[in-house]
Amino acid sequence: MTEVYRPVGGRLLTRQFYFMGFLAxxxxxxxxxxxxxxxxxxxxxxxxxxxxxxITYDVVTGTAIACxxxxxxxxxxxxxxxxxxxxxxxxLLTSVFGYTLAGISIVIDVGRYWQLYNVFxxxxxxxxxxxxxxxLCVTLYTxxxxxxxxxxxxxxxxxxxxxxxxxxxxxxxIGLGILLPTMHQSSLGSLLIIAGYKVHPLWLTNIIPxxxxxxxxxxxxxxxxxxxxxxxxxxxxxxxxxMLSRIGAVIPxxxxxxxxxxxxxxxxxxxxxxxxxPGPEPFLFAAEMALFLFAIVTLLNRKLRERPTxxxxxxxxxxxxxxxxxxxxxxxxxxPGAGWHYFPGVGEMLITLGIVAIxxxxxxxxxxxxxxxxxxxxxxx
Amino acid sequence: xxxxxxxxxxxVFAGAATALTAPTAQARPPKELSPDAVGILYDATLCIGCKxxxxxCKAANAMPMSHDTPLEQAHGVSGLWDSGNDLNSQNLxxxxxxxxxxxxxxxxxxxxxxxxxxxxxxxxxxxxVSACPVSALTKDPVTGAVTYNPxxxxxxxxxxxxxxxxxxxxxxDKAFPKIVKCEMCSERLAEGDIPACCDxxxxxxSLFGRVSDLLNxxxxxxxxxxxxxxxxxxxxxxGGETRTAEVATYYPKIYxxxxxxxxxxxxxxxxxxxxxxxxxxxxESRAQLSETIQHTLYHGMMAPTVLLGGLVYAAYRxxxxxxxxxxxxxxRPQDGEGRGHD
Ligand code: SF4
Ligand code: SF4
Numbered sequence: 001m002t003e004v005y006r007p008v009g010g011r012l013l014t015r016q017f018y019f020m021g022f023l024a025x026x027x028x029x030x031x032x033x034x035x036x037x038x039x040x041x042x043x044x045x046x047x048x049x050x051x052x053x054x055i056t057y058d059v060v061t062g063t064a065i066a067c068x069x070x071x072x073x074x075x076x077x078x079x080x081x082x083x084x085x086x087x088x089x090x091x092l093l094t095s096v097f098g099y100t101l102a103g104i105s106i107v108i109d110v111g112r113y114w115q116l117y118n119v120f121x122x123x124x125x126x127x128x129x130x131x132x133x134x135x136l137c138v139t140l141y142t143x144x145x146x147x148x149x150x151x152x153x154x155x156x157x158x159x160x161x162x163x164x165x166x167x168x169x170x171x172x173x174i175g176l177g178i179l180l181p182t183m184h185q186s187s188l189g190s191l192l193i194i195a196g197y198k199v200h201p202l203w204l205t206n207i208i209p210x211x212x213x214x215x216x217x218x219x220x221x222x223x224x225x226x227x228x229x230x231x232x233x234x235x236x237x238x239x240x241x242x243m244l245s246r247i248g249a250v251i252p253x254x255x256x257x258x259x260x261x262x263x264x265x266x267x268x269x270x271x272x273x274x275x276x277x278p279g280p281e282p283f284l285f286a287a288e289m290a291l292f293l294f295a296i297v298t299l300l301n302r303k304l305r306e307r308p309t310x311x312x313x314x315x316x317x318x319x320x321x322x323x324x325x326x327x328x329x330x331x332x333x334x335x336p337g338a339g340w341h342y343f344p345g346v347g348e349m350l351i352t353l354g355i356v357a358i359x360x361x362x363x364x365x366x367x368x369x370x371x372x373x374x375x376x377x378x379x380x381x
Numbered sequence: 382x383x384x385x386x387x388x389x390x391x392x393v394f395a396g397a398a399t400a401l402t403a404p405t406a407q408a409r410p411p412k413e414l415s416p417d418a419v420g421i422l423y424d425a426t427l428c429i430g431c432k433x434x435x436x437x438c439k440a441a442n443a444m445p446m447s448h449d450t451p452l453e454q455a456h457g458v459s460g461l462w463d464s465g466n467d468l469n470s471q472n473l474x475x476x477x478x479x480x481x482x483x484x485x486x487x488x489x490x491x492x493x494x495x496x497x498x499x500x501x502x503x504x505x506x507x508x509x510v511s512a513c514p515v516s517a518l519t520k521d522p523v524t525g526a527v528t529y530n531p532x533x534x535x536x537x538x539x540x541x542x543x544x545x546x547x548x549x550x551x552x553x554d555k556a557f558p559k560i561v562k563c564e565m566c567s568e569r570l571a572e573g574d575i576p577a578c579c580d581x582x583x584x585x586x587s588l589f590g591r592v593s594d595l596l597n598x599x600x601x602x603x604x605x606x607x608x609x610x611x612x613x614x615x616x617x618x619x620g621g622e623t624r625t626a627e628v629a630t631y632y633p634k635i636y637x638x639x640x641x642x643x644x645x646x647x648x649x650x651x652x653x654x655x656x657x658x659x660x661x662x663x664x665e666s667r668a669q670l671s672e673t674i675q676h677t678l679y680h681g682m683m684a685p686t687v688l689l690g691g692l693v694y695a696a697y698r699x700x701x702x703x704x705x706x707x708x709x710x711x712x713r714p715q716d717g718e719g720r721g722h723d
Binding site (some may be wrong): 035036037038039040041043045046047048050051073076077078080082109110111112113115116118119121124125126128129130131132133135167170171172174175176178179182183186187190191193194195196197198206209336337338339340 | 467468469470508510511512513514515516517531532533534535536537538539541542543545547549550551552553554555556557558559560658660662667668670671672674675676678679685688689692693694695696697699700
């Protein structure tokens, strides 16, 4: 079960790379403005909508999309599916950048960033706060991710002694790296419990932590499949359809569990009647359901999921469904009361876009320059 | 390709342990009102809308004047508006108006109008205090005033999301912003004074007192007959100062007596409270529910610790091969190439 990883090589500074760099520069301009003139200068956040695009996309959705490393570790280490091991490293790569950039967005989003370290000071800790749990777990997990990912960097640096020492303790970080996302991906949903009536009844439920956790894992698998297929086409590598379709086969069961829990809960609490209320919410709910069902139907069918195009679109559907679920709950169907409206500002969106661009650039850099992707045929030793 | 049964059961066991330890955690009981808790009883039927409370609030809290650009342009003046048209990061206290139809008669729902005072409700079981990760918002154990410590605050704005009354405001226009909210003039309270709004109010519409006494006073008023003349205390309930006024028809409820677990700012009016912009809330605070769910999941950190043990063990077994192999030092990775588990 030993894989050989190799840098893909090739030119880094492609047209695409420059374009991403350009987006990052634009974001940089707005980030500077945010720090000089305040959050209101670049965003449409308000006292009614204190959380908008940055929290909803960069943190809540972004870290769920970055659950590939976590989801694959569950499969390989907990369910002992060693054959998926070659994918772990590239899954970790997206996780490492997803979480690191979520951390950077938090620094941009919080008002008093220079005091952020207060969350680590015991005299300020509020153990009743869901936010404290999320903040500590996300920070710790980002560190753990870097440690889990570091062998790739150490190999590229040929730091063999350090590498050997690291390998003896890595199992501990792998364990921690499964526990922490289980905790904070569910707590990201729990954040909304206290907001009460401001969250639409189709999304507000006491089992929201479980629903967020299940969708985060499903999105993790979806993203691994989506990203591998996308990278294969873009980096002109052979398609790993066989392995990816087997990962894809896990997703429908998670989604079925999710749908049973979610709809069962809505039926039991009587909140299902909210579907008959006027407004866009029932349609948003229907759109989520349609995406989830599309993924379930296509991925359940072996013939279908072995076709790369179908697999690609189904994986994308899972990621989009989970993202829409989060956007609806945190932003679109969130209503703090009469008189408040929110649509992200231009600067706000461009900052988010720039952060995504930096993620893509970092991905390309590491895949091309460090040993991340497994070779298809084992290297003769 | 089969799942390793033993490992699978290990995970199931850890999961079951998580689930089973959970029900032993009790629902967090609701927070009790401190016997010495103080608050403000606002009676909209007494309010004449003079807004002197807004002016004195600004003075007591050193709040800047508000600008209202459209108003200033319309009137050709600048900086004369001492308060904005709603609560915001420069207004901790705001008198608002409800108007319906012709708005002829005060304290009537149809074709009438009513004032309402908005400020922090100083909840008995405050969501904002439960939400704040760094204890920047705290509730005084004696007076019950909910106060803010900028030294602790990280500006995450979770308190804004959590507060059912949208009370905490944030300085979105500043590079070094703070949360701003009514703190019941805690510094004045500490000196034996009463909140500036109550001190300023000429009609007794804003009345300071012990919450339990204020509730008694509120229930006394609910027994009054419409259009009889009654004595109303002014400024503070125990201050002896009173005035007589004609009684309006009260809407039969004191807002804040039970809402969200009770609040220390209480309101009375002739118009239903929803019309005045006060949300219909249940009798339990969401903080209670949120903390119950969170502490159930993390019951004494026991479940996560059990789970971590299982996970680390699983990872240990599955990386076994890897440790053996690399410690042998035979297979050095070649140039820029790696092998093995990570
Ligand atoms: S009204 Fe809002 S800000 Fe005031 S104590 Fe209650 S939850 Fe906190
Ligand atoms: S903005 Fe400040 S006061 Fe409000 S919850 Fe965050 S840290 Fe606490």
